[in-house]
Amino acid sequence: MDMEKFIKNMPKVELHAHLNGSLSTKTLLELATLEYGETNNEFQTICRNFQQNQEFSLDECFKKFPIAHALTTTKDGLRRALLSVIRDFSQDNVVYLELRTTPKSTTKMSKVEYLETVLETIRLADSLYPDICVKLLPSIDRSKGIEMAKETMSIVTEAMKTQSDLIKGIDLSGNPAISSFDEYGKILSDAKNNNLKLALHCAEIDNSDETYKMLQFGMDRCGHGTFITSQNLNIAKEKQIPIECCLTSNLKCGTVKSYVEHHFKNLYQSNHPVVLCTDDPGVFDTTLSDEFIIAQKTFNLSTKDLELLSLKAVDVSFADSVEKEFIKQKISKYFND
């Protein structure tokens, strides 16, 4: 079997994907047609251009999310979007998915309803797509301010009373150029005390003071970690903080210059725990298979490397021990049969 096919068929683990960034152009067009009818050409054009913008900057990438957000303001839209995303990951042979999303209040739905709809839909997907296990990491959007973050935490804490089998951790994301981490420390400590793991976007831009504070604060996994260098790298290594590497996302946002120069290489070669992730497969027009194929070709990974990367992803996931064992068996069987 050729390598690309081998990777496509490989059971994969996705630990860093944002719901509204994961909608493919096809799904956006389907949702737009249902929402606005066949004749809304303007929105159809926007959807078609979704992945075409070649201007690589973090700010340009952040301008794309409102397109998806406009189509997930109703319970029906959100449900359809989430089912499409889970289907797409499952079709890419992702067997375990930790999906993130920021609960939002819209004119049609409260934040509580947003979270409830997401959780209900994940349970529904369990019967529709039985080969994939989906968990949720509610996101705190750092660009929306501390009051919004407190509200999110209180809703999540309430939901945890009955849905702790699905809600596994908290993500801190949003435009990293906006607001400072200091404001969020107390809320994230509360999350930790409530048995939630922390997956924090950190060092996505070059801000070594903030990166230092975040690494000292601690986290269960670090999103991106692009600009973790020198002393901060020592801290990340001492604490063995796993880093979620999103190759195409970083390239298309302009935070790394090329695949070859991606920090994945040094981290992997120095035996630091790393995972390959998509971040926003819809926005960046990628899949987890594509990311593995790119990594395999760029860094000359062997099938043994692919197996070790996949098993490491299970280790650093927020699944429980029985789930971890089950996924590891699937992966080992694929590599060793």
Ligand code: IMP
């Ligand atoms: P949502 O939370 O389901 O609406 O997914 C989209 C959101 O994820 C965006 O509005 C951002 O807040 C966040 N996001 C997606 N990609 C990134 C990233 O690379 N860095 C920081 N935040 C991101």
Ligand code: ZN
């Ligand atoms: Zn992200």
